[in-house]
Amino acid sequence: xxxxxxxxxxxxxxxxxxxxxxxxxxxxxxxxxxxxxxxxxxxxxxxxxxxxxxxxxxxxxxxxxxxxxxxxxxxxxxxxxxxxxxxxxxxxxxxxxxxxxxxxxxxxxxxxxxxxxxxxxxxxxxxxxxxxxxxxxxxxxxxxxxxxxxxxxxxxxxxxxxxxxxxxxxxxxxxxxxxxxxxxxxxxxxxxxxxxxxxxxxxxxxxxxxxxxxxxxxxxxxxxxxxxxxxxxxxxxxxxxxxxxxxxxxx
Amino acid sequence: xxxxxxxxxxxxxxxxxxxxxxxxxxxxxxxxxxxxxxxxxxxxxxxxxxxxxxxxxxxxxxxxxxxxxxxxxxxxxxxxxxxxxxxxxxxxxxxxxxxxxxxxxxxxxxxxxxxxxxxxxxxxxxxxxxxxxxxxxxxxxxxxxxxxxxxxxxxxxxxxxxxxxxxxxxxxxxxxxxxxxxxxxxxxxxxxxxxxxxxxxxxxxxxxxxxxxxxxxxxxxxxxxxxxxxxxxxxxxxxxxxxxxxxxxxxxxxxxxxxxxxxxxxxxxxxxxxxxxxxxxxxxxxxxxxxxxxxxxxxxxxxxxxxxxxxxxxxxxxxxxxxxxxxxxxxxxxxxxxxxxxxxxxxxxxxxxxxxxxxxxxxxxxxxxxxxxxxxxxxxxxxxxxxxxxxxxxxxxxxxxxxxxxxxxxxxxxxxxxxxxxxxxxxxxxxxxxxxxxxxxxxxxxxxxxxxxxxxxxxxxxxxxxxxxxxxxxxxxxxxxxxxxxxxxxxxxxxxxxxxxxxxxxxxxxxxxxxxxxxxxxxxxxxxxxxxxxxxxxxxxxxxxxxxxxxxxxxxxxxxxxxxxxxxxxxxxxxxxxxxxxxxxxxxxxxxxxxxxxxxxxxxxxxxxxxxxxxxxxxxxxxxxxxxxxxxxxxx
Numbered sequence: 030x031x032x033x034x035x036x037x038x039x040x041x042x043x044x045x046x047x048x049x050x051x052x053x054x055x056x057x058x059x060x061x062x063x064x065x066x067x068x069x070x071x072x073x074x075x076x077x078x079x080x081x082x083x084x085x086x087x088x089x090x091x092x093x094x095x096x097x098x099x100x101x102x103x104x105x106x107x108x109x110x111x112x113x114x115x116x117x118x119x120x121x122x123x124x125x126x127x128x129x130x131x132x133x134x135x136x137x138x139x140x141x142x143x144x145x146x147x148x149x150x151x152x153x154x155x156x157x158x159x160x161x162x163x164x165x166x167x168x169x170x171x172x173x174x175x176x177x178x179x180x181x182x183x184x185x186x187x188x189x190x191x192x193x194x195x196x197x198x199x200x201x202x203x204x205x206x207x208x209x210x211x212x213x214x215x216x217x218x219x220x221x222x223x224x225x226x227x228x229x230x231x232x233x234x235x236x237x238x239x240x241x242x243x244x245x246x247x248x249x250x251x252x253x254x255x256x257x258x259x260x261x262x263x264x265x266x267x268x269x270x271x272x273x274x275x276x277x278x279x280x
Numbered sequence: 281x282x283x284x285x286x287x288x289x290x291x292x293x294x295x296x297x298x299x300x301x302x303x304x305x306x307x308x309x310x311x312x313x314x315x316x317x318x319x320x321x322x323x324x325x326x327x328x329x330x331x332x333x334x335x336x337x338x339x340x341x342x343x344x345x346x347x348x349x350x351x352x353x354x355x356x357x358x359x360x361x362x363x364x365x366x367x368x369x370x371x372x373x374x375x376x377x378x379x380x381x382x383x384x385x386x387x388x389x390x391x392x393x394x395x396x397x398x399x400x401x402x403x404x405x406x407x408x409x410x411x412x413x414x415x416x417x418x419x420x421x422x423x424x425x426x427x428x429x430x431x432x433x434x435x436x437x438x439x440x441x442x443x444x445x446x447x448x449x450x451x452x453x454x455x456x457x458x459x460x461x462x463x464x465x466x467x468x469x470x471x472x473x474x475x476x477x478x479x480x481x482x483x484x485x486x487x488x489x490x491x492x493x494x495x496x497x498x499x500x501x502x503x504x505x506x507x508x509x510x511x512x513x514x515x516x517x518x519x520x521x522x523x524x525x526x527x528x529x530x531x532x533x534x535x536x537x538x539x540x541x542x543x544x545x546x547x548x549x550x551x552x553x554x555x556x557x558x559x560x561x562x563x564x565x566x567x568x569x570x571x572x573x574x575x576x577x578x579x580x581x582x583x584x585x586x587x588x589x590x591x592x593x594x595x596x597x598x599x600x601x602x603x604x605x606x607x608x609x610x611x612x613x614x615x616x617x618x619x620x621x622x623x624x625x626x627x628x629x630x631x632x633x634x635x636x637x638x639x640x641x642x643x644x645x646x647x648x649x650x651x652x653x654x655x656x657x658x659x660x661x662x663x664x665x666x667x668x669x670x671x672x673x674x675x676x677x678x679x680x681x682x683x684x685x686x687x688x689x690x691x692x693x694x695x696x697x698x699x700x701x702x703x704x705x706x707x708x709x710x711x712x713x714x715x716x717x718x719x720x721x722x723x724x725x726x727x728x729x730x731x732x733x734x735x736x737x738x739x740x741x742x743x744x745x746x747x748x749x750x751x752x753x754x755x756x757x758x759x760x761x762x763x764x765x766x767x768x769x770x771x772x773x774x775x776x777x778x779x780x781x782x783x784x785x786x787x788x789x790x791x792x793x794x795x796x797x798x799x800x801x802x803x804x805x806x807x808x809x810x811x812x813x814x815x816x817x818x819x820x821x822x823x824x825x826x827x828x829x830x831x832x833x834x835x836x837x838x839x840x841x842x843x844x845x846x847x848x849x850x851x852x853x854x855x856x857x858x859x860x861x862x863x864x865x866x867x868x869x870x871x872x873x874x875x876x877x878x879x880x881x882x883x884x885x886x887x888x889x890x891x892x893x894x895x896x897x898x899x900x901x902x903x904x905x906x907x908x909x910x911x912x913x914x915x916x
Contacts, residue, residue, distance in 0.1 A: 045828075062553075064665075065554065072558055072779070092354065092519045093519070093561075094355060094561050094562075094660065095660065096441065098347075099350045152347075158451075158455045159458045160459065168331040168453075171408065172405065174407075175366060175421070175422065184420075185413075188438060188439060218413065222413065224411050
């Protein structure tokens with residue numbers, strides 16, 4: 030199979046800082062190898078910008094293998110781009126056509142202000158996590174691991190939810206900018222583990238309250254979050270969170 | 281200066297317990313009066329910050345990413361070792377200790393490695409209590425698998441995302457302490473310098489990466505958990521932001537650097553495809569449990585792998601190492617891959633790859649079983665290469681993955697600078713000359729959860745620490761120095777980008793200080809690197825300004841450090857005229873081409889003291905083996 034290099038046009042969101050207004054700027058990159066990743070394309074463009082004495086485009090990224098959750102761009106209107114179940118850094122140029130114009134924007138949500146260009150501030154997630162995204166255990170005070178059996182089905186399901194990488198695509202995709210899937214994934218993971226039951230009520234109440242305080246919107250079951258989630262976290266998480274929530278407040 | 285490892289007296293198995301009793305303890309009421317800095321939020325940093333906060337210390341925890349949860353420990357796939365012996369296959373603390381010290385080719389400290397094996401079981405207990413969803417069998421018991429260099433199944437895992445789940449466990453403990461008010465986190469903050477007051481580590485200078493502000497943070501002790509220096513090679517399996525600057529700048533302030541030439545090249549990575557490539561992706565070593573490594577017997581065989589009949593394939597690891605087969609340690613597997621490619625039997629477009637074939641396993645266990653075990657890894661492979669590894673063998677090639685070298689520390693994890701402690705991959709570590717699979721997670725968490733919370737108390741209780749303030753001369757001067765350094769980088773406005781320089785130093789390191797090193801190559805490298813360094817400081821082009829988010833400036837500062845660190849790596853590799861673990865000197869091999877140690881002359885840790893650029897003094901910490909007898913490693 031012969032692979033041909035492509036010319037790609039990019040409309041990229043440029044914004045100096047959180048106070049300035051931003052705009053889309055058009056760039057063209059020639060001779061793009063289809064095996065190149067989308068972020069490597071931005072690297073190549075940035076090298077060209079630096080050489081031309083222009084400011085490079087700022088975008089967050091780190092592991093470049095889909096696990097750290099740091100990268101996140103809205104590509105052609107979709108969080109993390111056209112491929113379902115992948116992060117931005119896993120996207121390859123072979124998914125695009127020669128001569129295509131690709132629009133690239135940051136996550137857009139009230140709770141995620143833009144810092145610069147495509148970089149946003151997701152610290153609201155941290156503050157939600159601090160309210161209950163944990164099981165309290167003193168270092169060294171843990172019982173023998175083998176003393177509690179966990180049914181394989183529960184461990185597997187908990188792992189499905191625990192796979193969340195905290196990238197924020199769910200918020201970016203939601204018409205209400207709700208963080209329900211992110212919070213529900215953590216609540217579901219921890220409440221499925223026997224070790225997480227004692228704090229289940231306190232956890233869900235405090236996390237939900239903080240989620241509101243951070244100005245994330247309410248969930249109205251659009252399901253856009255599930256569609257863009259790079260780890261395919263199922264929306265059943267939100268149903269689980271609601272059940273935990275009602276259990277907590279009706280107690 | 282004489283190096284004192286501070287290894288406690290007494291029988292090996294009793295050293296740690298005895299030491300814990302003998303160490304001084306800070307009165308619980310006084311703990312809150314101490315301010316501690318932890319740099320890094322990976323397994324070692326997050327677990328340390330959380331545990332120290334829990335004890336009552338006031339902790340500041342810094343990381344360069346936008347969240348502590350993103351530290352590159354998250355990328356670890358395969359698993360974590362522990363001597364639980366849940367599989368009843370004869371494992372024990374002693375066997376884990378023995379495998380680890382043997383796997384490290386007898387270049388680690390006995391007492392440290394034994395302690396690591398001892399606390400391995402506490403780590404699993406701790407993580408399970410935090411809700412880490414380890415893989416289970418029907419019936420609810422733990423599922424375990426085996427890793428390279430071991431004949432028992434002692435590795436605990438959470439799908440192919442063990443590092444992620446363990447890090448999220450440590451991160452959740454950290455966030456609980458943030459809520460409790462004992463730990464304050466500083467994301468998007470990069471440590472630029474270590475500040476010494478009266479010869480003790482008393483704080484750091486940071487740059488807020490989002491705003492460009494330079495800040496001084498005084499403390500009573502500083503803990504570095506900033507990972508390894510593999511990104512010096514440009515292409516590696518590390519994250520793009522991983523770097524060596526925190527440990528390097530501490531080194532230049534007086535912390536000795538231990539065994540800088542000990543670098544691990546991981547055998548199972550996806551081969552490189554083009555110049556634009558920014559990183560290499562690792563495929564977990566656990567794949568070698570079921571995958572079989574081979575190349576064609578014939579040189580330059582360009583047929584598709586599925587068209588090459590069994591009798592024309594060379595399963596070279598199974599052939600050469602019948603006992604361990606595909607499960608030999610990483611250094612052995614990597615070197616053998618290089619050898620067959622050097623012979624002209626490599627596969628793929630570049631000829632720099634070998635096959636990892638699952639056909640036998642799929643026939644034996646069925647597609648669903650293999651998918652359940654490795655599904656996410658196969659998916660990742662397809663995403664990157666556009667090939668389906670269930671139908672056609674994977675192509676793999678070694679890549680830089682881990683650095684066993686790092687800042688020298690004593691048994692208490694303290695460096696040669698009083699008050700500066702170093703944890704995890706950032707220290708010269710318990711892995712000797714080669715780390716076994718699933719042992720990095722173990723060491724990071726051991727240092728953070730179970731060692732530093734005790735040993736830091738001993739330092740704080742036994743040290744006189746005068747009151748300091750960020751307005752003191754030492755801090756003001758350090759901030760000024762760092763501002764000027766950044767301004768210098770921005771003002772050069774030369775013709776080569778930071779990335780071009782990074783690629784250049786990386787290629788040189790890979791060529792001359794990579795999988796095989798020899799005297800003339802190392803000497804050539806040492807001639808080239810000062811020239812490249814000079815060129816960097818005269819001709820680098822850094823974009824933008826310092827008063828805003830500027831990743832290009834961040835990278836420039838880090839690449840400048842690789843230009844210096846690279847020289848020390850080569851110097852260490854040159855002086856160590858033996859092969860051991862990941863350090864293969866071509867002049868020192870057995871008739872069969874295996875690494876040949878020289879115990880008479882090199883049974884020591886080389887700890888390098890920085891004098892000035894290009895000038896280091898070596899100090900030796902002799903390694904004494906009282907409980908194991910170093911033998912030539914054999915995995916045949």
